[in-house]
Amino acid sequence: MADLSVSFLGLSLRNPIIAGSSGMTSTKEGARRAADAGAGAIVLKSLFEEQLRAELRSITGAADSHPEAEAFLAGMGMNEGADEYLELIRDAKAESDIPVIASVNCSGDSLWSDFASRIESAGADALELNLGMVPVDPTASAAAIEDRLVALVGAVSKSIRIPVCSKIGSSYTNVGNLAARLAKAGSRGLTLFNRFYRMDVDLDSMSLSAGPMRGSPEAYHESLRWISLLEGRVGAELCASGGVYDGSIALRLIAAGASSVQMCSAIYAKGYMAIASTLEEMDAWMDAHKVARVTDLKGRLARRNSASPELYGRLHYVKALTGQT
Numbered sequence: 432m433a434d435l436s437v438s439f440l441g442l443s444l445r446n447p448i449i450a451g452s453s454g455m456t457s458t459k460e461g462a463r464r465a466a467d468a469g470a471g472a473i474v475l476k477s478l479f480e481e482q483l484r485a486e487l488r489s490i491t492g493a494a495d496s497h498p499e500a501e502a503f504l505a506g507m508g509m510n511e512g513a514d515e516y517l518e519l520i521r522d523a524k525a526e527s528d529i530p531v532i533a534s535v536n537c538s539g540d541s542l543w544s545d546f547a548s549r550i551e552s553a554g555a556d557a558l559e560l561n562l563g564m565v566p567v568d569p570t571a572s573a574a575a576i577e578d579r580l581v582a583l584v585g586a587v588s589k590s591i592r593i594p595v596c597s598k599i600g601s602s603y604t605n606v607g608n609l610a611a612r613l614a615k616a617g618s619r620g621l622t623l624f625n626r627f628y629r630m631d632v633d634l635d636s637m638s639l640s641a642g643p644m645r646g647s648p649e650a651y652h653e654s655l656r657w658i659s660l661l662e663g664r665v666g667a668e669l670c671a672s673g674g675v676y677d678g679s680i681a682l683r684l685i686a687a688g689a690s691s692v693q694m695c696s697a698i699y700a701k702g703y704m705a706i707a708s709t710l711e712e713m714d715a716w717m718d719a720h721k722v723a724r725v726t727d728l729k730g731r732l733a734r735r736n737s738a739s740p741e742l743y744g745r746l747h748y749v750k751a752l753t754g755q756t
Contacts, residue, residue, distance in 0.1 A: 433717035434724040435710065437471070439668055439691040440557050440594035440620045442530045444471035446713075447685060447725060448706055451672060451693035452477050452534040452559065455703070459522035465698075466527035468706040473529060474693065475519060477536040477561050482512035483546060513546065520553040530556040532596070538564035543583065544590040551591045558591065560584060560618075561598040561625055573604045581612045588617025596620035596670065600627060601653050607661050614667035621661075622670040622693065623654045647696075650674030655687045660743055662688025662733035676705070678712025685725060688733035 435446035449472045450456050450465035457476035465473050516533075523531045533555035537543055543560075550558055562580050580599075588595045597618040603609050610621050629642030651674030658669050671684040672693040681692045697705040713725070722728055730736055734743040 433714050433722065434726075435471075435713065436724075437690060437726060437729075439472070439670065440532075440596055442472065442556055442594070444530065444691065445469075446471040446710055447689070447691040448681065448709055449474060449532075449670065449691050449693045450698065450706065451695035452561065453695045453699065455695070455698045456523075457519070459519065459526045462523035462531065463526040464703045465706065466529050468703040469710050470694075470706050471529060471691065472532055472556075473523065473527065474532045474534050474559055475516075475523060477534040478512055478516040480535070480537045480543075482516075483535075483542060513549075517549055517553040520550065520555050524554045532557045532559050534559040534561055534598075536561040536563045537583065538562070544586045547587045547591045551593050555593060557594045557596060557620075558587070559596045559598055559622065560587060562600075563625060563627065565627060577603065577609050577612065580609070581616050584613050584618050585616035594619040596622055598622035598625045598672070600624050601657065606657055607665060610661055610667065611665040614665050618667055620668045620670055620690075621665070622672050623657050623661075624673055626650075626673060648674050648676040648680065650696075651680050651684060654689075655684055656743075658684060658689050659687035659733050662730050663735045675709070676700075678709045678714075678716060681709055682713055682716060682725075682728065686728050686730070686732045688730040690729065 437444050437447045439447070446469065448470055450470040452474040453476060455461050456465060456473050462473050462475070520531060520533055531554070533550045535543060535546070535558070537560060547558055560583070562583070564576065564580065566576050584595065584597055595618050597613045599609065599613070599621065601624045613621065631640045631642040632638070633640045651671065654671045654673050658671055662669055668690040669688055670691045670693060671689040672695070675681055675684070675692050675694045676697040684692050694706060694709065717725065734740050737743065
């Protein structure tokens with residue numbers, strides 16, 4: 432039987448499969464079921480910046496938040512989310528014997544530094560900052576947006592002792608540059624990538640509607656590209672997210688350089704046992720190919736370990752579009 436144990440963010444994981452932040456990890460029962468299915472760690476469902484703002488406003492009477500967002504959160508019973516989230520951390524720690532990673536979905540604000548300390552006190556083993564800023568202002572520069580995110584990560588990292596991991600999207604001018612800046616600011620890990628809310632329109636009602644909520648098995652390619660490019664080059668460990676549906680995909684991402692991989696949509700689609708089946712597939716492949724430890728596979732196909740680094744740029748693209756092999 433292969434050794435699947437890894438280290439991520441300085442935490443010892445029995446395997447590299449992390450149950451990603453979702454409704455499946457929003458309760459202590461969900462955390463326990465993910466752990467029982469074999470997950471190496473759990474990322475709890477994110478607390479949103481809007482939830483924390485709504486709670487602070489109710490306490491302080493502050494006037495700097497969005498009335499529409501507040502009305503929605505109040506109607507959903509979410510305006511007390513912060514205290515409930517801390518209780519979820521404590522409950523999840525009591526229900527499982529694997530690392531519990533808290534998650535906050537933020538767009539860049541100093542209020543997270545104080546709350547991060549409360550998360551640490553509640554017992555979280557690490558904190559994932561899901562940097563979910565969607566730039567809607569066409570006059571905002573890329574530099575200003577990235578500076579805001581770097582400042583947030585720096586402020587939070589300095590306020591707590593537990594490790595911080597930044598979860599970012601792929602639509603930045605230079606993902607590698609931002610990744611290196613976040614690492615320098617204190618982010619020990621980077622999760623590539625988060626998937627922003629996808630929007631659709633309802634033509635009959637002429638209103639906005641939700642697009643597809645889950646990722647497909649093909650979604651891992653973007654994460655694989657950037658992990659293979661950045662592994663060992665930005666000063667932070669890398670975690671893959673998006674499209675991890677089976678053991679083969681997980682192993683490809685690890686070979687590209689991921690220290691760990693998050694599963695989310697697959698758990699929605701197949702239930703918690705998607706974790707167990709993924710681990711079984713990984714173990715079977717490693718035994719068949721005589722790979723004793725999953726850490727022996729890590730980064731074998733990363734750009735920095737390749738004798739042909741040009742393949743990681745435009746060359747494969749040019750070959751594909753010109754019919755070359």
